[in-house]
Amino acid sequence: MSEIQNKSVALVTQIEGALADVSPSDRAQSFLERSLxxxxALGGPPEAAAKLVTQARSRAQLRVESAVANVVIELAAASHLSDIDMIQAAYNRLDVELKAERSKK
Known part of the structure; x- marks a missing residue:
């Protein structure tokens, strides 16, 4: 795993506890909330969100690795259009959150 992935998992584990007993489907709601x-934030209209869900359900279901790749590609495009480095943005958030979690202990 990459350093950014390891740090992200460490943060989730500090906040929510061990992920050993969690299935990938258990993360679906959290992922959808963050995606929304x-x-x-990108300016997507609320009235279009429900339509997008219906359209997504009518397509063939992708394998997880393909869906993850698609998300990363879209994150890169959104980051580029917003003139931000997506990895640096993640590191900035992780550094703040991990420090906050450590200071709670």
Whole structure:
């Protein structure tokens, strides 16, 4: 795993506890919430969100690795259009959150 992935998993584990007993499907709601945060931050209209869900359900279901790749590609495009480095943005957030979690202990 990459350093950014390891740090991200460490943060989730500090906040939520061990992930050993969690299935990938258990993360689906959290992922959708964070995805919607980005959708709205990019200016996506709320009225279009429900339609997008219906359209997505009508397509063939992708394998997880293909869906993850698609998300990373879209993150790169959104980051580029917003003139930010997506990895640096993640590191900045992780550094703040990990420090905050450590200071709670």
């Amino acid at each position: 945060d980005l959708y709205f």
